[in-house]
Amino acid sequence: MLILVSIIIFPYQKVAGILKWFCISLLVYIAVPFFTDVNWPLVFRSTIIPHVNWSKDYINALVAILGTTISPYLFFWQATMEAEDVQQRGATLIVDKRMITKMRKDVDLGMLFSNVVMFFIILTCGSVLYPHGIHQIETVEQAATALRPIAGDKAYWLFATGIIGTGFLAIPVLSGSLSYMFAETFNWKQGLDKKFFQAKPFYGVIIVSLLIGVLLNLIGINPVQGLLYAAILYGLTAPVIILVVLHISNNRSVMGPHVNGRWSNMLGGLTFILMAAAAVAMLYLQFTS
Structure with a gap:
């Protein structure tokens, strides 16, 4: 409720100025x-030579990881935030070599x-x-709690702090x-820099999406499974968006010399x-195994 009221009442640049400090929580x-107690030699060896398993669960997890790395919503969020930031400063958006280098x-x-x-x-x-027998995590709270008997309160509070911080960051980004x-x-x-009366449908979607998110939690839907399924959908749709972005990026009528x-x-x-390939493999295993 605090974040919802803040992004509706205040310009998002002010809210972002506070929320960006929660990025520090990611360091935890x-x-x-x-x-x-981590076996570091095994970690380095497994990182360089990963274990590949041709199974439904493995490919599902692979597609989900790829989907969270290149999430379609980021294309909308990054572009609109860059444009709004320029407008907020009262400047003219000029895409030149210096700006492209900065964005890169x-x-x-x-x-x-x-x-x-x-x-x-x-x-x-x-x-x-x-390795300690915790193979199924239903909530992020369980993930933090599971660390307490294994690693003590320090790891528990570090992980819990990270979860809360990323939650505060994710709410305006995903709903926006x-x-x-x-x-x-x-x-x-549209625009988080607009007043509520100037963009009622825009803010209405934010309000509805946040209410649905709260209701999903209250009616007992597994949030971790929900995140997994959302990531898989990202993985299925991302290849299409990549093709669109590549097409636009090679179109001189849009990009000019860039x-x-x-x-x-x-x-x-x-x-x-x-x-x-990962998406096709996942769909193949869904129907054959």
């Missing part, structure tokens, strides 16, 4: 394994940081929880992304092939 995931560094650092955090979360679950999708589809007035280079197209094409 990196710290947790160092408070536990921003994206590179963000992807590196998010994947490092994801690696350590997987490391904590795989090397700390699983959905609102931008609806607004662009139905040509509504079309993709050879390496960008090669990496983009490789990413598409990998994600499409």
Whole structure:
């Protein structure tokens, strides 16, 4: 309720100025394994030579991980936030070489940081929880609680702090992304910098989505399974969006002189092939196993 009221009443730039400090909480995931008994030689060996298993659960998890790495909602959120930030400063949006270089560094650092955090979360679950018989986690609270008898209160509070911090970050991003999708589809007035009366349908989607999220928790739907299924759907839809982005990025009538280079197209094409192959394999196993 606090976040909902804040993003409706105050300009999002002010809210973001506070919420961005919760990013620091992500660092706790990196710290947790160092408070536990981790077999580091095995971790390094398994990272370089991963175990691949041709099974439904394994491929489902692979598609989910790929889906959370390249999530479709990020395309909407990142683009609109960049545009609104420029408008808020009263500047004219000019895409030049300097701006593209700045955005590239921003994206590179963000992807590196998010994947490092994801690696350590997987490391904590795989090397700390699983060997101690914790194979099924229904809620994030259980994940934090499971660390207490194994690693003590320090790891428990670190993980719990990270969960709360990422929750505060995720609420406006996910609900706001959905609102931008609806607004662009139905040509509504949009923007978190708008007052409520200026963009009622836009803010209405945010309110409804947050209420649905609360109700899902109250009626007993497993949130962890819900996140997994959402990530799988991201993994299935992301290849289509990658193709659209590659098409736009190579269209000179849209991009002018800033079309993709050879390496960008090669990496983009490789990413598409990998994600499409994983999605096809998952669908194949769903119907054959």
